[in-house]
Amino acid sequence: MPGPFVDAAAGLLLGAACPGCRTPGAGLCAACAALLSGVEPFAVADPTCGVPVWAAAPYADVWRRCVVAYKERTGWWLGALLGELLALGVLAAARGTGVPIAGLVLVPMPSQARSVRERGLDTTLTLARVAARTLAGVGVRASVEPRLRHARRVADQASLGEQGRRDNLVGALAARPVGEGRAGVRVVVDDLTTTGSSLAEACRALAAAGTPASACAVVAATPRRSPASRA
Ligand SMILES: [Zn+2]
Incomplete structure (x- = not known):
């Protein structure tokens, strides 16, 4: 400050x-x-990726404004604070898996090369690194494994509905194979999730590479309502 x-x-x-x-x-x-x-991590309802998804904060109010500012060029400095929030989400996600947390492997969602060039910063990789350092500071061994990459171009998600977004992303990511694969609970991390379709594609790609994720964690998530409460 x-x-x-x-x-x-x-x-x-x-x-x-x-x-x-x-x-x-x-x-x-x-x-x-x-x-x-002052956040309380929560499990995202009805995750579409087959593993638990945890968020540190709702994608609303001050959290939403800070995530948006971080993704703009001028808000780069918010990475330190948002990375700490991500660490909280990761811890909650890892606890939720029920697997003993001997070590954590954070797999960041890949950023578009163009936005990395424009911002001069890989925002998600930066958050993952801050989160790993934060976790190490409280005695939780965590490494960052940036193994996901874009395998093909996708249409702009903004105009698509929930099913359309999922279909649009199938096969969009690929996971680089690893020789040994680091030991630990593998958690896919991102800044935010709305429909969950990007996380679902990341989990699919990791599973296809033989290194499935145990959970996903994000800084902020749109609170999802269950189909019953929507009706
Ligand atoms: Zn203020």
Whole structure:
């Protein structure tokens, strides 16, 4: 967190504002920082990928605004905070598998090469690395295994419905084979999930490579309603 003088100067000179509430100043304001870290990880209902999916926070309010800002070029610095939230989601996901957490292997969703070039940063890989460091800091051995890659181009997901998104992504990812495969509970990680179709494709690709994931974890998820509550 920047000090109050740097904060005020940046607010005046650069027009900087808190990404959570737009209050002028550098960085996240104290109120938003407190809100951001006050999370309770939750299991996403009806995951479509066959393994449990855990989110640190809902994709709403301050969390949504911070994830959106992080994905824009100017919000790169939010990676440190959001990576810590991801670590919370990973821990909850690993506990949910019931497997003893001897070690964790975080497999980040691959970013599009174009967005990495534009942002000058691989946002998901960065979050995975921060999460692994955070976990190591609390005594949980975690490594990052960036093995997923885009196997083909896909249509823009924005215009598609839930089934259309799933169909559009089948075969979109491939997992690089590993010689030995690191020991530990493998968790696919991403910044956010809405329909779950990207995580489902990642799990499919990992299973096809003979190294299935045990769970998925994200910083934020759209709270999904069960079919019964929707009706
Ligand atoms: Zn704020």
